[in-house]
Amino acid sequence: MNAENIEKIETQIIDLPLKRIHKFSATTINTKSFLIVRIYTNNGIMGIGEATTPGGPWWAGEAVETIKVMIDTYLAPALIGENALQTKKLLLILSGIAAGNPFAKAALEMALLDIKGKALDVPVYELFGGLLRESMPVKWPLAQGDPAADIAEAEVMMSARLAQEFKVKMGYMNPDDDVKYITQILEGLDGRAPLCGDLNASWNEINTQKYLPVLIGEGLDMLEQPVAAWNKQAMARIRQTSTIPILADEAVCTPQDVNEINTCAAADMLSLKFAKSGGLYATQHLAQLADAYGISCFAGTFLESSIGTSAFMHLAATQGNIDGGSELIGPIWLADDIVQKPVTYKDNHVWVKHEAGLGVSLDEDKIIHYQRK
Numbered sequence: 001m002n003a004e005n006i007e008k009i010e011t012q013i014i015d016l017p018l019k020r021i022h023k024f025s026a027t028t029i030n031t032k033s034f035l036i037v038r039i040y041t042n043n044g045i046m047g048i049g050e051a052t053t054p055g056g057p058w059w060a061g062e063a064v065e066t067i068k069v070m071i072d073t074y075l076a077p078a079l080i081g082e083n084a085l086q087t088k089k090l091l092l093i094l095s096g097i098a099a100g101n102p103f104a105k106a107a108l109e110m111a112l113l114d115i116k117g118k119a120l121d122v123p124v125y126e127l128f129g130g131l132l133r134e135s136m137p138v139k140w141p142l143a144q145g146d147p148a149a150d151i152a153e154a155e156v157m158m159s160a161r162l163a164q165e166f167k168v169k170m171g172y173m174n175p176d177d178d179v180k181y182i183t184q185i186l187e188g189l190d191g192r193a194p195l196c197g198d199l200n201a202s203w204n205e206i207n208t209q210k211y212l213p214v215l216i217g218e219g220l221d222m223l224e225q226p227v228a229a230w231n232k233q234a235m236a237r238i239r240q241t242s243t244i245p246i247l248a249d250e251a252v253c254t255p256q257d258v259n260e261i262n263t264c265a266a267a268d269m270l271s272l273k274f275a276k277s278g279g280l281y282a283t284q285h286l287a288q289l290a291d292a293y294g295i296s297c298f299a300g301t302f303l304e305s306s307i308g309t310s311a312f313m314h315l316a317a318t319q320g321n322i323d324g325g326s327e328l329i330g331p332i333w334l335a336d337d338i339v340q341k342p343v344t345y346k347d348n349h350v351w352v353k354h355e356a357g358l359g360v361s362l363d364e365d366k367i368i369h370y371q372r373k
Contacts (some may be wrong), residue, residue: 003083004119005039009076009108011068012036013372016305020153022055022143025171025200029055032334034305035064036367037071039111041084045118048362049111051103051275051308059200059250059302061101062274070104079108084115088281102253102278109279110311110358117357124314124358128284131315135349136299136326138162139196141333143169147181151188158193162332164348165194165325167224171202175211179218186219196222199248203227205234209241216244224271225249232257235266243270247324248302253277256287260294269324271300275308280315291321303314306331309350310358313343317352319354326350338366346357 014034021030037049057063068373078093090112094105117124125131142150150168157163168185170178186195191292197220203211208226210306215223222245233278237245242364250265252258261267270290274283287297299316302308309328314323328350331343344351353359 002043004043004045004085004115006039006079006082006084007042008040009071009079010038011071011076012367013064013068014338014370015340015369015372016370019333019335020144022141022333023145023169023172024054025169025202026058026173027055032303033064033372034338035067035071035107036307036338036362037107037111038110039079039115040086041115043119045115047084047111047113047115047118048307048358048360049107049109049114050304050311051107052302052304052308053103054302060103062101067104067107069103070098070101071108074098075104075108077141084112085119087112087116091279091281102282103275106275106277106279109281110308113280113311113355114130117364121356123352123356124311125318125352125356128280128315128318131317131352132320135351136313136316136328137165137349138345139165139167139325139327139331140329141167141169141198141327142185145172145181147184147188150185154185154189154193161348162345163329167196167198167327169200170197171199175203175207179211182215182220183218191219194221196224196247197221198224198249199226201225201228205231205238208238212238212242216242221243222247225251232238232260232266236264239268241265247271247298249273252286255285255289258289258293258295262295267295269296269298271298272322273300273302274312274315275302280311284315284319287319287322295320295321296324299328301327301330303330303333304328305334306337306339307358307360309343310353310360313350313352314358336366336370338363338370342359
């Protein structure tokens with residue numbers, strides 16, 4: 001096969017509106033920022049990548065503005081002239097240039113895999129061994145901070161057959177108010193749908209041990225990342241006393257994290273997100289390591305557009321133990337998308353794309369409309 005030598009790399013920040021506000025433990029957003037990456041080869045192939053964070057640098061220290069600087073100034077120049085098909089070699093080059101910066105590296109890797117899929121005329125999932133599933137069930141995040149509005153949204157999602165499982169964002173209120181908030185949602189759902197609480201590492205062990213039994217008594221079915229990412233021993237103690245599963249998110253980014261979680265039995269399930277681990281290949285490694293330990297995985301999200309959502313679906317659809325469902329809801333959570341044919345949602349599932357590469361093409365008019373001035 002002919003080499004696909006990289007001639008040019010472009011980055012562009014866009015800001016997309018949301019359908020409604022979204023609360024995290026650390027911030028509230030009503031728009032979502034994305035860095036769009038385009039890699040061009042000498043044979044005329046353009047690969048598309050994307051980077052986005054939950055709403056600034058609070059989650060992992062990266063934001064679209066810092067990602068753009070890292071790519072433009074340090075990472076992209078090192079890739080010019082290289083063969084885009086040698087993906088793993090290029091990832092090693094990037095690792096030698098920058099320590100960390102997983103979101104930036106994941107965006108570049110995404111564009112490289114898009115090029116490789118297009119050059120081979122296969123979907124990206126074929127680069128990871130082929131499909132095991134066509135779709136994944138959707139777990140929808142309730143995050144307006146208003147129980148009545150969250151219940152109404154859940155009703156819409158269930159009736160439209162877009163989701164039958166939910167999670168609720170916590171941690172931006174004091175624990176007593178968090179419990180009252182979740183209790184109202186559970187009462188509104190009335191046992192018709194499971195509900196997971198997501199604390200984004202905002203509680204300490206004492207509060208978790210105090211309030212988790214109350215939440216379980218009200219009907220909560222899972223708890224995500226109650227304490228700080230580094231405090232895996234506390235997570236293990238919480239898990240020992242919990243009668244519902246504990247899901248690790250911020251605590252699992254690297255293979256070392258997976259090993260430590262397994263060693264101290266800190267979680268029942270791992271939330272994998274390709275951006276926090278540096279790309280799809282790195283995330284595949286985490287999934288396979290977790291599989292060796294018998295730990296199931298969940299397809300988490302940073303609320304990507306159809307670009308990043310399609311990318312993760314190409315991987316998740318090939319890994320047997322990413323079997324705990326998904327939160328890959330960005331394309332229907334955003335008020336608009338930036339591709340010509342967005343990701344498909346039906347029958348409470350998100351579906352993989354079958355076209356070559358990532359299977360997405362940019363809508364250039366929308367890119368121009370939403371680009372940051």
